[in-house]
Amino acid sequence: MKALEHPNRNRFFRQMGLKWYNVAPIDDETGLPILQEQQPYGMYHCHQVSSSMVREIKRATRAAGSVIKKTWEVVRGFDDETLLSLGFPKRSLRVIKADSSLPFAMRLDWCWNELTGDKKIVEINCQTPSFWFECLEGNRFAAHHFNLGDPNPEAKELVPTCLYKQLETAAQKLGKKVNQCTVGFTALNNVEDMGTMHWLSQHLKGCNATSLLFPLEFLGIKENVGLFYTRNNTKIDILFMWYPLEWAIHDRDEQGKLLWDSLEQLILKQKVVLVNFASGFVLQPKSxxxxxxxxxxxxxxxxxxxxxxxxxxxxxxxxxIGHSYFAKPILGRQGEGGYAVYNQDMLVEGSGKNEWYTSQAYVYQDLLDLPTIEIEDNEMTALWGSWLINNGEEEFASAGVGLRLSTGPITDDLSYWCPIGI
Incomplete structure (x- = not known):
């Protein structure tokens, strides 16, 4: 496919600033990318969309934000037994109840099928940095390159404004001003997550806060004291940590000691404020x-x-649900463990079968007909994504629309990003 092999592809994405235009699966044991299995991710192509379709997706996203906020408020009021029945890990309950801040940002994945009329949200992703730069920055660059219009012009001003309001709220919890705080940005040490966090951290310019960007392995815990950037022993006041909470509760140090109890105490005693961590996890279970x-x-x-x-x-x-449905683990990610049933027969299974996911309780959704898009005579399954960002006024603003394409019917973490333009 020319969009994946074009001679200008590498230079195009490097100029854009997208270092992860190729991606590799992660080794379960080492946590490192398997470079020999690297595959293309970004397509040298810009799919033309109408301004009316983009407006409609954003309008639907804003409307969904109101429903999501009400649901978030309901969940935070549940007792432990009800939360456990929804699939929340027992060790997560205290921190999600303690964090009353509305989540900072989330990505909604859509089955947006104009042909059949199916326009449904299939996922709420509140603890992932994936596909943020692409929607808000990459599409703008690609649209200009291919002589099309920017589908997300509002994002340029919205992201830094909303980010600063988050910092103000976090600093108030600590009894400080923003310019008195050290702000950390961290994620798993892979090019996509760290690249996205670098992009987000750049929006802090001009706010006079000290900021640090580092991979997760350089985040240290001092019991009852705080979180530190271990390379220079800098104490972190506010942390943007895009890392799944359901993984964090099982993490251990080099001596095999669980880290969660110490981290939990720091959060509960407000020795540090973690943005979008516990508050975002409230929206993570598919239940x-x-x-x-x-x-x-x-x-x-x-x-x-x-x-x-x-x-x-x-x-x-x-x-x-009936005889036809899509099943997914309650804490599923990237399509792992998902499968579709049609008239009681297995229709399709996701490629990922990690026991971490397949051993979980499942939820079952109406089986939806995802749209397809033809790229260079190749018919591909389309999954639309849109972003909601907390505007600092207890509401969510729509900020960015993007398109992922896959050769199979289930979109996973190795599907393609296809830029869009008006």
Whole structure:
């Protein structure tokens, strides 16, 4: 495919600033990329979309944000037993109850099929940096390169404004001003996660806060004291840590000691503020879709039409959905462990079968017909993504739309990014 082999492809993405235009699977044991299995990720192509479609996706995203906020508020009021029944790990309960800040940012994945009329959210991803730069920055560069219009012009001003408001809120919790705080940005040490965090950290310029960018292995814990950047022993006041909480509760130090108890105490005693960590994890379990279905349209009042139109029927029992459904682990990520059933027969399974995911409880959603897009005579499955960012006024603003394409019916972490332009 020319879009993956074009002679200008490498230079195009380097000029854009996208270092992860090729990606590699991660070795489960070492946590390092398997370079010999590297595959192309970015497509040297810009898919033309209408301004009306982009406006509609953003309008739907903003409307969904209101439903998501109400659901987030409901979940935070649940007792331990109810939270456990929704799949929250027991060790996560205290921190998610303690963090009353609305999450900073999340990506919604959509089945946006204009042909069939299916326009439903299939995932809420609140603890991942993936696909952020691409939607908000990369599309702008690609659209200009291919003589098309920027689909996300609002993002240029919105991201730094919203980021600074998050810092103000976090600093207030510590009894400090932003310019008195050291702000850390960290994620897993791979080119995509760290590249995205570098991009996000650049939006802090001009706010006079000290900022540090470093991979997760350089984050140290001093019990009852704080979190530190270990290379120069700098204490972190505010941390943007894009790392799954359900993984963090199992992490151990080099001596095999669990790290979670110490981290939990630092969070609870407000020795450090972790943005979008515990608060974002409230929205991570797929059982929230089941909860939205169970709460029903009447509960959401003026947002009932949004629930009806954009949220698929979901249950924690397959028989409540019927003979055709898509099943996914409650804490699933990147399509791992997912499978589709049509008329009681297995239709398709995801490529990932990691026991961490397949051993979890599952949720079951209406089986949706994902749209396809033809690129150079290749018909590919399309998954649309859109971003919601906390505007600092207890609301979510729509900030960015993007497109992922896959050769198979289930989008995973090795699917392609296809830039879009108006």
């Amino acid at each position: 929230l879709f089941s909860l939205i279905t169970d709460l029903g349209w009447d509960f959401f009042g003026g947002d009932a039409a949004t629930v009806f139109e954009y949220f698929p029927k979901t249950s924690m029992l397959a028989e409540n």
